[in-house]
Amino acid sequence: MSVSSIYQVIIRAACTTVLLLAGSAALAAAQPKSPAADATSAASASGSIAANQTEISLATLGNLSGPLRLAGAAVARSMSIPLSAREQARDAVLHLVVSNSVSLLMARSQLAVRINDRTVAQLQLSPRQPETTADIRVPVDLLRPGYNALTFAVAEHSTENCEDPNSPELWMEIDTTASTLRMQTELKPLTPTLANLSDLVDPKQWSARSIAIVNAARPDNDQQLASGGLLAQGIALRLRYLSATPRVLDAQPGTGAGMLSGLALTPLAGSDVLLIGARDALRRYIDPQIAARIDGAFLGVYPKPDDARHFVLVVSGRDDAEVNRAARAFAHSELPLPRSSELVVGEFDESTLPRWSASRTISGTAPWSFRQLGFTSRTLRPQDEVNLDVRLPADIYAPEDAKVTLDMNFSEGARMREDSVLDVRLNGRFAQAIALDQTQGAVIRHYRISLPLRDFHTGQNTLSLRALLVPSVSDRCVFRQTDNLEVTLLDSSTLTLPDASHYATLPDLKRFADGGFPYTVPHDGSGLAVRIASKDHSTIAAAWSLMSKLAQSQMAPLTSAQVTFGAPGAGRHTVLVGATPALPLALLDHAPWSPGKSISVMNSMGGSSDERSGSWFNRHWDALFDAPVHAAPIGDTLRGDLTLSQQLLVMQYRDAAGRALTVLTSASADELLDGVSRLVEPTYWGGLDGNVAVLSFNHPGLWTAQIGDTYETGTLGAMEWLGFSLSRHPWLGYAALVLLLAVFAASTSLLLKRYHQKQHRDADQ
Incomplete structure (x- = not known):
């Protein structure tokens, strides 16, 4: 066969192959597709994007402020690796930066890295190379949805014989800032149900999170605004410790797909969608069969038609009242929902929670068990530590000598040395120690210790219990028994507050940040009104984001809060959110700042609140004598014509009705949303103080x-x-003391004078 003949055969074969492929493609296109195939193909089409890759430091992962130090012959420390149930881990690399003592024996010193108790790497600790960097690939099949234990276990030795296990040269450190965990994950196609809403809105998610609240029509009354705000709160409560500002959009008609047959999906690409509105307003956007099933307060969750890795939650009803009831059901993240995709919500009672019950906020004089504070009985080994969250009301007040009582129930092991203790710390500071000096072991009931109430903060406190256990024999070259070094702390232990009042000084943005005070008293928001200064999406989103943060700070939704474009109801504390040009000037009459009005303040960027405020006399001198002292944030003066460009101003003051009024404003609505989104992050939210913040x-x-x-x-x-x-104004006490001394001196002088006159009169007679 000639060369030209061979070329002709090859060309004919290639043409035949192309025609067959084209025919197959046309036939496949003509075949009808099931909804599931539609969703899968859509997910493949939009999701052939590379898996999300995120890198996080171990300091952030373990909430650590410094290096992780492992000291002793054998010690282990753990932190958690979160993984959402809606994600699939594709790759994980642990980058470690380690330092160790130069006195270690290389042959007998090592660091083991474990994932869920499976050893994935071992690093030798060398005195010749005390700085070590390692990249450890974590087997992704060991990672399961939830919190995975990342454990660092170290064995350290400095001599072959007669070693003191607590010798000071036995140490190594992990640089938690430079050490990172890099995770590559991708979202999985969803088959969502209402029961797993907390898996859909999950703080453990590594992939980028985008949530859109889509209104069937722009909210134009209080009930519609409140319903959208409840959706934002439900998102925040499920995210628990993360801040998320959802996008707020109006539904746009278009050629959609699946159950969103009439909705334009392009603006919602890559987002989870919460679609809210009355049934008649939603008909044009959703599947008619779904609309027909909306015969009450309705919740329905479905895979997103164009991308099955995301979900659509429909919140609807026959009228605004039913929509609001469905939104309240979603906002209560603790409310059990069925393992189905749809639900018509009947009436449910929200009034059973007493005042101050949200987020285990404690008050009253009844004992609170550790179980009620979220602790379960646990056995502690040497150096183990447990933390209890103790949340106090923002306005708690008691005399200086008031005490908080801990009634401890625990058991201690036998044959421990008498200097073994259970260390009690409050907010990182040593408070007391419980002696574990029963050499035969003991079961202790009602061991009471008292802590001053003044040492507790309003809002969140951390009570730490750390076991410092010492073996009875510690001589060199002697076997040390350590398995007996155990203390079991029982969750039947209690904490009791003294008799206290609810009394506080306002305005105070710190109390506002700690627990939403005074707006979250009562916790259902019946004392709160959020006034939105304009009807644009950005201002509405900013107001809803702030409400989400307030709900998150007390871990309970503000279901009775009023959200309005108009005047708030009587007797409510108000939060006003809006761009400066849209603010009602009448509400700024008593404000520290308003357009055209200058502020006399002392610049207080950084420093403690005591440093910023100074003495009572200094803080009130200007008010008494009208002495202006000009200072300003990020500059020399805070002028009345301040534009607030690229700034967010927060101020709290008492309005004309004597209620608290907090204003959040910026130069424009878009900057307002940007500023509020930044403010609700923990870095800034925890820094609020005084009554003005920029x-x-x-x-x-x-x-x-x-x-x-x-x-x-x-x-x-x-x-x-x-x-x-007297505690607020101690100079009044000093003045009263001086007055009493003066009265005492005058009385003494008068009595002595009379006594003298009497004695001399008797002598003269």
Whole structure:
């Protein structure tokens, strides 16, 4: 066969193959597809994007502020690797930066890295190379949905014989800032149900998170605004410790797909969707069969038609009241929902929670068991530590000598040395120690210790219990028994507060950040009104994001809060959110700042609140004598014509009705949303203080100041009021003492004079 003949055969074969492939493609295109195939192909089409890759430091992962130090002959420390149930881990690499003592024996010293108790790597600790860097590939099949234990276990030795296991040269450190975990994950196609909503909105998710609240029509009344705000709160409560500002959009008609047959899906690409509106308003956007099933307060969750890796939650009803009831059901993240995709919500009672019950906030004089504080009985080994979250009301007040009582139930092992203790720390500071000096072991009931209430913060406190256990024999070259070094702390132990009042000084943005005070009293938001200054999406989203943070701070939704474009209801504390040009000027009459008005303050960027406020006399001198002292955030003066460009201004003051009014404003609605989104992050939210704060987009940190007069809220008895006044204004006590001394001196002088006159009169007679 000639060469030309061979070429002709090859060309004919190639043409035949092309025609066959084209025919197959046309035939496949003509075949009908099932919805599941549609969703899968859509997921493949939009999701052939590379898996999401995220890198996080071990300091962030373990909530650590410094290096992780492992000291001793054998010690282990763990932290958690979160993984969402809606994700598939594709790759994970642990980058470690380690330092160790130069006194270690290389042949007998090593660091083992474990995932869920499976050893994945061992590093030799060498005195010749005390700085080690390693990249460890983590087998992804060991990672399961939930929290995975990442354990660092070290064995350290400095000599072959007669070694002290607590010798100071036995140490190594992991640089938690430079050490990172890099995870590559991708979202899995979903088959969602209402029962697993918390898996759909999950703080453990590594992949980028985008959530859109889509209104069937722009909210135009209080009930519609409140319903959208409840959806945002439901998202925040499921994210628990993460902040998320959802996008707020109006539904746009278009050629959709699947159950969103009439909705334009392009603006919602890559987002989970919460679609809210009354049934008649939603008909044009959703599948008619779904609309027909909306015969009450309705919740329905489905895979997103164009991308099955995301979900659509439909929140609807026949009218606004039913939509609001469905939104309230979603906002209560603790409410059990069925393992089905749809539900018509009947009536449910939200009034059973007493005041101050949200997020285990404790008050009253009844004992609170450790079980109620979220602790379960646990056995502690040497150096083990447990933490209890103790949340106090933001306005708790008691005399200076008031005590918090811990009634401890525990058992201790036998044959421990008498200097073994259970160390008690409050907010990282040593408070007391419980002696574990029963050499025969013991079961202890009702061991009581007292801590001053003044050492507790309002809001969140951390009570730490650490076991410092020592073996009875510690001589060199002697076998040491350590398996007996155990203490079991029982969750029947209790914490009891003293008799206290609810009384506080306002305005105070710190109390506002700690627990939403005074807006979250009561916790259902019946004392809160959120006034939105304009009807654009950005301002609405900013208001809903702030409400989400307040709900998250107390871990309970504000189901009775009023959200309005108009005037708030009587008797409610108000939060006003809006761009500066849209703010009602009448509400700024008593504000520390308003357009055209200058502020006299002392610059207070950084430093403690005591440093910023100074003494009572200094803080009130200007108010008494009208002496202006000009200062400003990020500059020399805070002028009345401040534009607030690239800044968010937060201020709290008492309005004309005597209620708390907090204003959040910026130069424009878009900057307002940007500023609120930054403010609700823990870095800035925890820095709120005083009654005026300015967040600058171009500068790190938060500027705060206390401007103007303060006032008290709550009730006190006569003696408690006297003690409170003297603690707030100690110079009054000094003045009263001087007055009493003067009265005593004058009385003594008068009595002595009379006595002298009497004695001399008797002598003269």
